[in-house]
Amino acid sequence: GAVVSQHPSRVICKSGTSVKIECRSLDFQATTMFWYRQFPKQSLMLMATSNEGSKATYEQGVEKDKFLINHASLTLSTLTVTSAHPEDSSFYICSADRGTDTQYFGPGTRLTVL
Amino acid sequence: SQQGEEDPQALSIQEGENATMNCSYKTSINNLQWYRQNSGRGLVHLILIRSNEREKHSGRLRVTLDTSKKSSSLLITASRAADTASYFCATDSDKLIFGTGTRLQVFP
Numbered sequence: 001g002a003v004v005s006q007h008p009s010r011v012i013c014k015s016g017t018s019v020k021i022e023c024r025s026l027d028f029q030a031t032t033m034f035w036y037r038q039f040p041k042q043s044l045m046l047m048a049t050s051n052e053g054s055k056a057t058y059e060q061g062v063e064k065d066k067f068l069i070n071h072a073s074l075t076l077s078t079l080t081v082t083s084a085h086p087e088d089s090s091f092y093i094c095s096a097d098r099g100t101d102t103q104y105f106g107p108g109t110r111l112t113v114l
Numbered sequence: 115s116q117q118g119e120e121d122p123q124a125l126s127i128q129e130g131e132n133a134t135m136n137c138s139y140k141t142s143i144n145n146l147q148w149y150r151q152n153s154g155r156g157l158v159h160l161i162l163i164r165s166n167e168r169e170k171h172s173g174r175l176r177v178t179l180d181t182s183k184k185s186s187s188l189l190i191t192a193s194r195a196a197d198t199a200s201y202f203c204a205t206d207s208d209k210l211i212f213g214t215g216t217r218l219q220v221f222p
Contacts, residue, residue: 004156006156034209034210036212041217042214042215043202043212043213043214043215044157044202044212045212046209046210046211049209091154093156093157095157095210101144101145101147101162101206102147102159102162103159103210104159105149105156105157105158105159106156107155107156108154108155108156110154
């Protein structure tokens with residue numbers, strides 16, 4: 001149990017376009033989901049905490065108007081990278097909290113902005 | 115930065131040897147967790163140790179925690195080539211803060 005999926009796994013887009021990444025908890029409900037960003041050979045950096053039915057909480061330095069988060073249901077959170085630029089190219093990983101101390105991570109989405 | 119530090123950054127060993135990774139952190143914690151990440155993939159939770167615990171075992175994994183020194187270690191015994199991955203510690207206060215990671219390479 002405790003499976004989290006992400007879609008798409010890879011996406012390539014042109015500069016200036018918007019990209020939506022979905023994070024789903026497949027077999028449990030998650031009131032809280034988290035979005036992380038990981039650059040090559042670096043650690044995960046928390047971008048924002050997504051709470052079902054309320055606004056996301058963004059970490060310092062993360063632009064909320066650029067990284068739009070919607071947690072519309074207890075099993076789905078979406079991250080939209082608006083007006084993407086090459087510097088937004090990264091590995092985006094979500095995780096879901098099922099009420100225990102452990103977060104369950106999705107497989108990640110590799111975004112490449114040309 | 116709140117991010118923890120891990121050392122070594124990279125570790126190469128032969129199969130059968132033990133691998134030890136260390137993690138230091140800066141703030142008080144509720145628990146500390148270790149995760150594994152294969153290249154380009156998501157994270158897999160390995161083990162959680164609470165702030166009032168000093169040592170925990172899970173199969174070939176042994177984790178220690180010293181809250182007075184704000185440090186933890188992960189020991190993988192009798193390593194296998196399949197253990198090749200990056201290993202991250204993450205401290206949990208009200209959110210997970212990940213360490214810088216150790217890239218482990220186990221040669222057959």
